[in-house]
Amino acid sequence: MSADQKLSSLVFVPFPIMSHLATAVKTAKLLADRDERLSITVLAMKLPIDTLISSYTKNSPDARVKVVELPADEPTFTKLMKSSKNFFFRYIESQKGAVRDAVAEIMKNSRSSTFAGFVIDMFCTPMIDVANELGVPTYMFFSSGSATLGLMFHLQSLRDDSNVDLMEYKNSDAALSIPTFVHPVPVAVWPSAVFEDSDFLDFAKRFRETKGIIVNTFLEFETHQIRSLSDDKNIPPVFPVGPILQADANKIEQEKQKHGEIMGWLDRQPDSSVVFLCFGTHGCLEGDQVKEIAVALENSGHRFLWSLRKPPPKEKVAFPGEYENSEEVLPEGFLERTAEMGKVIGWAPQMAVLSHPAVGGFVSHCGWNSTLESVWCGVPMAVWPLSAEQQANAFLLVKEFEMAVEIKMDYNKDSNVIVGAETIEKAIRQLMDPENEIRVKVRALTEKSRMALMEGGSSYNYLKRFVENVVNNIS
Numbered sequence: 001m002s003a004d005q006k007l008s009s010l011v012f013v014p015f016p017i018m019s020h021l022a023t024a025v026k027t028a029k030l031l032a033d034r035d036e037r038l039s040i041t042v043l044a045m046k047l048p049i050d051t052l053i054s055s056y057t058k059n060s061p062d063a064r065v066k067v068v069e070l071p072a073d074e075p076t077f078t079k080l081m082k083s084s085k086n087f088f089f090r091y092i093e094s095q096k097g098a099v100r101d102a103v104a105e106i107m108k109n110s111r112s113s114t115f116a117g118f119v120i121d122m123f124c125t126p127m128i129d130v131a132n133e134l135g136v137p138t139y140m141f142f143s144s145g146s147a148t149l150g151l152m153f154h155l156q157s158l159r160d161d162s163n164v165d166l167m168e169y170k171n172s173d174a175a176l177s178i179p180t181f182v183h184p185v186p187v188a189v190w191p192s193a194v195f196e197d198s199d200f201l202d203f204a205k206r207f208r209e210t211k212g213i214i215v216n217t218f219l220e221f222e223t224h225q226i227r228s229l230s231d232d233k234n235i236p237p238v239f240p241v242g243p244i245l246q247a248d249a250n251k252i253e254q255e256k257q258k259h260g261e262i263m264g265w266l267d268r269q270p271d272s273s274v275v276f277l278c279f280g281t282h283g284c285l286e287g288d289q290v291k292e293i294a295v296a297l298e299n300s301g302h303r304f305l306w307s308l309r310k311p312p313p314k315e316k317v318a319f320p321g322e323y324e325n326s327e328e329v330l331p332e333g334f335l336e337r338t339a340e341m342g343k344v345i346g347w348a349p350q351m352a353v354l355s356h357p358a359v360g361g362f363v364s365h366c367g368w369n370s371t372l373e374s375v376w377c378g379v380p381m382a383v384w385p386l387s388a389e390q391q392a393n394a395f396l397l398v399k400e401f402e403m404a405v406e407i408k409m410d411y412n413k414d415s416n417v418i419v420g421a422e423t424i425e426k427a428i429r430q431l432m433d434p435e436n437e438i439r440v441k442v443r444a445l446t447e448k449s450r451m452a453l454m455e456g457g458s459s460y461n462y463l464k465r466f467v468e469n470v471v472n473n474i475s
Contacts (some may be wrong), residue, residue, distance in 0.1 A: 006473060007039040007113035011103055012141070015092070015121040016045040019281060019369055022246040023216060024121065025141055028065045030244065035467045039063045039113050042104050045095050046072035046089075068106075086199060096325050100130050115292065116474050125206040136472045137211040139466075144218045144368040146225035147396045148191075148389045149207075150180025150421045152467065153235060155194060156204035179232070180225040183399055188410035189391035193350050212469050213275070216242040216368065219458035220448040221375065239466040241459045243449050247351040255349035257340050262305070263352065265343050269303055272360030275428055276379075278307040279365040283386050284320040286311060287329045289418055294334050296424035302432050303341050305359070307348035322346040337389040361431040363407070366393040373384045378446035379406065380438045382431040386413040403441040405431045 016026035021044055028040040044067055076094050080087035107115055117137035117330075120127045122144075131138040142149050150461070154176075158164040175184035193200035207213065213416040217240045219226055229238045247255065256263045266274065277293070279285070285293070290308065298306050308329075310319035326344050327335060335344065348410035350370065353359060354377040362368045368386045371393055376380050382405040391412070397404035407427045408419050430436060 008037050008116040009041070009113040010116050010470065011106065011118050011119060011263050012040060012042040013120045013127050014042065014141070015122045015123045015143075016047050017281075019072075019246065019367075020121055020123075020143055021378060023244055023369065024141060024244065025065065026032050026072075026244050027065060027119075027141060027214065027216075027241070030241070031467065034463055037110065038116075038467065041106055042067045043099055043278045044069045045098075046070060046091070047091070048074040048077050052273060068102060069418065070102060076190045085198060089199065091121060092124055096126055096130050099127055100133070103130070103134065114474055116470050117211070118371060119212075121429075122207070125203055128206055128209055130162070135216065138209065139212045139214065139470070140207055140210045140236075141214045141216075142207075143216055144389050145371075145393065145396070146215050146222040146229055146238065147180045147400070148368075148392050149179050149213070149215060150225060151185065151190070151231055151389075151392055152201065152204040153207070153229075153232075154178050154180075155190070156201040157234075159201055160205060168202075179228045180303060181396070181400060182224060185392070185395060186410070189385075189395040191389050191392065192387070192412060199340065205396070208234065209223060210236050211473050212237045212239060212466060213318075214246050215240045216372065217461075218242050218343075218449060218452040220452060221445060239397060239462045239467075239468065239469075241463045241466065243376055243452075243459075244370060245351065245373060245376060247297065252352050252355060255352040259349050259352065262343070262345055262349070263353075266305070266353070266356045266358045269358040271357045271390065272434070274303045274305055274358045275300075275361040275363060275432055276305045276307075276348075276353055276359050278350055278353075278370075279384070279386060280367045281307070281367045282319055282371060283367075283413075284309040284311045285413070290329045291331050292421045293424055294331050294420060295421035297342060298334065298338055300428045300432075301341070302361075302428060303358075304343070305339075305348075305353065306342065306344045309346065312355050351377070356470040358389075360434075361428070362448070363428070363431070366390040366397070371397065372449075375393045375442060375445045376449050378443045380431060382407050382427045383409060385409065385411055401441070403438050405436075405438065405443075409441065423450060 012024050012028050013021045028042055031038050032040050055102045076090050113138055118127055118131045119139045120143055120262045159166055169187045172187050175186040178185045213236050215238055219240055226240050229235055254261045308326055310323045311320060312318035351373055354373055359379055362374050362379045363382045367384045367390060383397055384407040385391045385394045391410055394409045398406045398409055405427050407424060419445055451457050
């Protein structure tokens with residue numbers, strides 16, 4: 001960059017949980033590495049209940065990607081938590097002033113750069129108001145896939161443009177045609193927030209105000225979905241630049257060293273012999289369901305590595321924790337009987353595990369980050385969604401792409417449904433069958449996922465288009 005050329009400064013505002021923050025930082029790093037004209041600051045809001053963010057923000061990843069931690073507003077968070085069902089999103093709204101002040105400070109200290117705009121998380125749409133006040137564009141980072149983005153847009157359009165009362169579909173067996181899906185999508189796999197949160201589809205309405213949407217996916221994976229969005233003139237330009245994974249090679253190596261006991265156990269297992277069960281950072285199941293999983297694993301006869309997390313107290317807003325003694329929720333004698341074939345752990349270094357050659361199957365909650373990690377590592381999935389958009393992701397993988405095994409596609413952790421051991425065992429056997437054709441599909445996608453990021457690949461080219469969009473929109 002020439003000495004007289006100004007930097008273009010982007011400010012990222014991720015949703016304040018670790019998975020969203022880590023992916024936002026990786027995206028910012030990708031942009032900064034790609035174009036020397038870009039200087040990026042990530043504003044890390046904090047939730048008083050999440051202690052991981054502070055430890056993460058201590059190490060800024062790059063000279064041109066700074067992570068600035070905003071102070072946690074515990075009194076406001078506590079007040080909202082007691083008074084509002086949607087307190088997470090109300091808390092984001094309350095942070096507009098803090099974000100505005102942080103941007104003012106950034107620009108005061110960066111006179112050599114031009115403020116190019118915001119890149120906000122899908123759940124941080126109130127920050128569009130701040131961007132409008134400052135007269136700069138807003139872009140969005142959508143951390144799930146293109147199919148779900150299209151589902152949100154379509155349902156929002158039905159509600160606002162066609163005056164459809166979506167509540168009429170609640171608990172029905174209906175299935176609607178959605179442009180980003182080939183098959184009609186059953187109501188049972190729509191995000192439950194469509195019916196439980198009157199504000200949910202307002203997010204999608206505000207998505208339309210942005211100048212462009214970065215999506216963590218890649219063209220070879222969601223081909224129909226991306227083209228469907230690109231053909232819709234009522235939707236901002238879409239830039240699939242993924243897969244953007246939270247852990248890179250260095251991070252994976254660090255996790256392997258840190259969790260030597262887990263990795264050592266995997267080292268002793270034959271290739272593709274272990275089924276890995278993990279339900280994400282926020283995923284956990286209650287005792288009766290845990291026992292059914294244990295019975296299924298024992299009866300299946302397959303080696304297993306099970307990340308078993310303890311649910312938080314029902315009266316408390318918190319993330320899952322660890323059992324001091326997992327025997328309290330497992331069938332009597334389970335650990336002794338399965339000592340030679342399996343290992344029960346707490347929190348799992350997911351990418352380190354999935355990238356190990358011993359792992360041959362992944363029982364997953366279908367969070368989008370986990371889905372991309374499964375594809376990247378070439379490990380087929382058995383889907384067991386818990387919440388959010390995970391049911392729609394499961395439908396995409398099982399019905400649209402035919403590249404995953406179903407345990408229960410429409411499962412919701414807030415229901416009283418218990419998935420029986422026989423159902424789980426059958427899915428595990430199918431998943432671990434070396435002749436199952438889904439293995440071939442997933443491994444083919446693994447190669448394509450890596451090619452997409454290389455020079456000349458689809459995501460590489462879309463990233464270039466996004467940078468051009470940013471530069472062209474600078475006032």
